[in-house]
Amino acid sequence: xxxxRDIFKRKRDExxxxxxxxxxxxxxxxxxxxxxNCKHITLTKELENLGKVCPKCDHHFKxxxxxxxVYLLDDSSFDSVDDHLKSENPLNFPGxxxxxxxxxxxxxxxxxxxxxxxxxxxxxxxxxxxxxxFRMGSMGSVVGxxxxxxxxxxxxxxxxxxxxxxxxGARMQEGVLSLMQMAKTSVALKRHSNEGLLFVSILTHPTxxxxxxxxxxxGDINLAEPKxxxxxxxxxxxxxxxxxxxxxxFQTAEFLLDHGQLDAVVHRSKMRETxxxxxxxxxxxxxxxx
Amino acid sequence: MPKKKMKTMAFEEPLIELRKKISELKEYTKTADVDxxxxxxxxxERFAKLEEEIYENMKPWxxxxxxxxxxxxxxxxxxxxxxxxxxxxHGDRVxxxxxxxxxxxxxxxxxxxxxxGHQRGKDTKENVRRNFGMPHPEGYRKALRLMKQAEKFGRPxxxxxxxxxxxxxxxxxxxxxxxxxxxxxxxxxxxxxxxLSIVIGEGGSGGALALGVGNQILMLENSTFSVIxxxxxxxxxxxxxxxxxxxxxxxxxxxxxxxxxGIIEHMIPEVRGGAHHDTARQAQLISGAIxxxxxxxxxxxxxxxISQRYEKFRAIGVFTE
Numbered sequence: 353x354x355x356x357r358d359i360f361k362r363k364r365d366e367x368x369x370x371x372x373x374x375x376x377x378x379x380x381x382x383x384x385x386x387x388x389n390c391k392h393i394t395l396t397k398e399l400e401n402l403g404k405v406c407p408k409c410d411h412h413f414k415x416x417x418x419x420x421x422v423y424l425l426d427d428s429s430f431d432s433v434d435d436h437l438k439s440e441n442p443l444n445f446p447g448x449x450x451x452x453x454x455x456x457x458x459x460x461x462x463x464x465x466x467x468x469x470x471x472x473x474x475x476x477x478x479x480x481x482x483x484x485x486f487r488m489g490s491m492g493s494v495v496g497x498x499x500x501x502x503x504x505x506x507x508x509x510x511x512x513x514x515x516x517x518x519x520x521g522a523r524m525q526e527g528v529l530s531l532m533q534m535a536k537t538s539v540a541l542k543r544h545s546n547e548g549l550l551f552v553s554i555l556t557h558p559t560x561x562x563x564x565x566x567x568x569x570x571g572d573i574n575l576a577e578p579k580x581x582x583x584x585x586x587x588x589x590x591x592x593x594x595x596x597x598x599x600x601x602f603q604t605a606e607f608l609l610d611h612g613q614l615d616a617v618v619h620r621s622k623m624r625e626t627x628x629x630x631x632x633x634x635x636x637x638x639x640x641x642x
Numbered sequence: 643m644p645k646k647k648m649k650t651m652a653f654e655e656p657l658i659e660l661r662k663k664i665s666e667l668k669e670y671t672k673t674a675d676v677d678x679x680x681x682x683x684x685x686x687e688r689f690a691k692l693e694e695e696i697y698e699n700m701k702p703w704x705x706x707x708x709x710x711x712x713x714x715x716x717x718x719x720x721x722x723x724x725x726x727x728x729x730x731x732h733g734d735r736v737x738x739x740x741x742x743x744x745x746x747x748x749x750x751x752x753x754x755x756x757x758x759g760h761q762r763g764k765d766t767k768e769n770v771r772r773n774f775g776m777p778h779p780e781g782y783r784k785a786l787r788l789m790k791q792a793e794k795f796g797r798p799x800x801x802x803x804x805x806x807x808x809x810x811x812x813x814x815x816x817x818x819x820x821x822x823x824x825x826x827x828x829x830x831x832x833x834x835x836x837x838l839s840i841v842i843g844e845g846g847s848g849g850a851l852a853l854g855v856g857n858q859i860l861m862l863e864n865s866t867f868s869v870i871x872x873x874x875x876x877x878x879x880x881x882x883x884x885x886x887x888x889x890x891x892x893x894x895x896x897x898x899x900x901x902x903x904g905i906i907e908h909m910i911p912e913v914r915g916g917a918h919h920d921t922a923r924q925a926q927l928i929s930g931a932i933x934x935x936x937x938x939x940x941x942x943x944x945x946x947x948i949s950q951r952y953e954k955f956r957a958i959g960v961f962t963e
Contacts, residue, residue: 436963437961437962437963438961438962438963439961440960440961440962442960443892443893443894444892445879445892493958493959493960493961494959494961496959497959497961500956522847522848522869522870524869524870524875524878524879524893525879526960527868527869527893527894527895528867528868528869528893528894528895528900528903528905529903529905529958529959529960530869531847531848531851531867531868531869532851532905532955532958532959533958533959534824534827534848534851535827535831535851535854535855535955535958536955536956536958536959538824538827538828538830538831538855538955539831539855539951539952539955539956540952540956541828541831542828542829542831542832543831543952545828546832561848562847562848562869564820564824565808565819565820565823565824565848566823566824566827566848567824568820568824569818569820569821569824569825570821570824570825570827570828582820583815583820584808584810584814584815584819584820584823584848585808585810585811585814585815585819586810589810590810590811590812590815593809593810593811594811594812596812598812602812602815603815611816611817611818612818613818613820613821
């Protein structure tokens, strides 16, 4: 009897496996990618060539920090710094160290931001790229420290500082230490600014909470990618406090642009061009004849 | 003894019980013909001992309760007791005047200063007016305007922090809550005058930090400074807001915790049981702390003040290399 039941059971399992489930739709693994916005399916290779922008609906997929660097900077010009910094568990939160470790293995990063020097059409810059695949891009001590050091490096080298933000905000597991990273990065940015140096913040999906309320919002120029979610408080929190329906485009890059909070929304395919022009226009003594 | 009925907190219950018993006995001896004075004395001794035990061993969650006590003195309560000649200055010159933040000029022991503080209400009407002490962007922009004004006239800035956080609302987002806070952080970093930030109640996240980039941060003994409320932390981390008490301990948000972590410079002692038991005395303790801190910063040049502030915040963070 038991054997007969086993046979049936196996059959049922097999049958279930052939029913197209949500996960099954994504196969063959890695070859094709479906747009979460319009469901259009594109060859992954082609999508990468397009900078991970859906050819049908223009949806900007999330990028990893490394993908961003490759897409943005001159070929092999990037030298990362501070990859050796490691997060601790200052409040002894159960499971926190393990989560950081797991995300580190998953992303190949030591923390939720990648920093270093590179060149943009031949112009030297310091860049910081946050990666939302690492603990939602949240900012703890190491993220704050890496960004601060990157700003200090830019100040020392007298070059522009560019940051791509992607973060859920301050990292709760490090408590008030995370909050203070907002102040730490700010004091460094003030010094960079006092030297007459350029800081461009590029807000990508999503940039919220403590990151939105610190360095992300105080670039000399603030750009954003289309449709990126940008805001201080979470939509649900606001809906609960104001008890009204929020507009569909609330806290999108376009919404912020409409309300005077951004300089421009820039399509990813134009980002390298736009940034290199901005940097070029801030070279001391630069003119249209240069 | 309190003049009017004051809200008591759970951790104080044994004291309240005992106090009631003592006064009952006293009432009784007035009418009855028995001498209970020795019993009363022993009860009063027990009361004193219990009081010491309870108030000297306050747990983080107890402190959270005190920090949130509806009768806890606010910026407006301390203003006339700590400063003289206060003149309130309104508005951000761009959009409006946010009454969740009060600002103005006055003098501290003869020295002109700029005072900026969060202002919450003590009753519903006042709380509506003050938006529960949760500022909109124009509040932070008013604060920054007044800081810049202080810088122009070379007077110290004293910020009193007391907020659950910046207001999470549609209008706040539309007018750039993030930018307003972020701008304050950066601009405070560069102020050429001494800046003291004193947490007098709740120091809730970015909305508190926007007045917090001082040369020194001081905290009242029963105040808190945190990245998220204990309830918020509990509901996100453990999906249960009821674990707020546990979160309050784990998150290290009290003045003694932050002093130990080296994030704040000084802790201002509170009158026994919390500032609300004696506002005048508490104001004296605050005055003493301001005097001491201003003295410590005395003689520093603009450049030195800026680099001291830089080093203070630069050093915060726990990691390995």
